[in-house]
Amino acid sequence: xxxxxxxxxxxxxxxxxxxxxxxxxxxxxxxxxxxxxxxxxxxxxxxxxxxxxxxxxxxxxxxxxxxxxxxxxxxxxxxxxxxxxxxxxxxxxxxxxxxxxxxxxxxxxxxxxxxxxxxxxxxxxxxxxxxxxxxxxxxxxxxxxxxxxxxxxxxxxxxxxxxxxxxxxxxxxxxxxxxxxxxxxxxxx
Numbered sequence: 001x002x003x004x005x006x007x008x009x010x011x012x013x014x015x016x017x018x019x020x021x022x023x024x025x026x027x028x029x030x031x032x033x034x035x036x037x038x039x040x041x042x043x044x045x046x047x048x049x050x051x052x053x054x055x056x057x058x059x060x061x062x063x064x065x066x067x068x069x070x071x072x073x074x075x076x077x078x079x080x081x082x083x084x085x086x087x088x089x090x091x092x093x094x095x096x097x098x099x100x101x102x103x104x105x106x107x108x109x110x111x112x113x114x115x116x117x118x119x120x121x122x123x124x125x126x127x128x129x130x131x132x133x134x135x136x137x138x139x140x141x142x143x144x145x146x147x148x149x150x151x152x153x154x155x156x157x158x159x160x161x162x163x164x165x166x167x168x169x170x171x172x173x174x175x176x177x178x179x180x181x182x183x184x185x186x187x188x189x
Contacts, residue, residue, distance in 0.1 A: 003133040007140025008147070010127070011120045015148035020114050024149040025156050027110070031103040034153045038146075040107025041153070045145045046138070048115040049124045053138045056128025073184035075126050080177035084170065120145060 027037050124141045
């Protein structure tokens with residue numbers, strides 16, 4: 001259960017201002033159909049984070065002892081630095097023709113692809129490499145994504161002007177840096 005809570009909190013914080021959150025806002029503005037957009041985000045995130053979790057668990061089994069601790073700890077510190085960099089969504093981030101495919105299909109494909117190599121996917125890999133409970137980690141990271149993205153889909157523009165994205169990015173960076181330091185010090189996992 002600890003893995004679930006850690007995964008949920010880290011990903012929810014890391015997702016604020018992320019390109020996939022901006023994508024959620026774009027899809028909500030384009031389609032104005034929140035239910036299929038939310039369903040698409042859920043399905044795409046579950047699939048993407050399940051694959052990431054499996055890769056992380058495999059890597060965790062491959063690397064043992066101090067090698068794993070150093071690899072994961074330093075990676076968390078890198079994600080902490082990455083969290084400080086604001087994301088932006090370019091027009092060419094959306095595959096051609098996807099906006100015409102319908103809200104669910106467009107969200108599913110766009111979200112799955114946008115999440116590739118994203119800091120929340122990397123966080124899922126790292127958590128699965130270091131913590132026990134692959135299913136709990138995937139469910140936690142997925143819940144974190146939903147906690148950050150569902151309000152954007154439902155309340156988009158009103159929230160964007162009230163949430164201090166810079167402060168949230170700094171908070172996420174502190175969380176990832178703390179986790180990295182804890183792993184390097186041997187206090188975690």
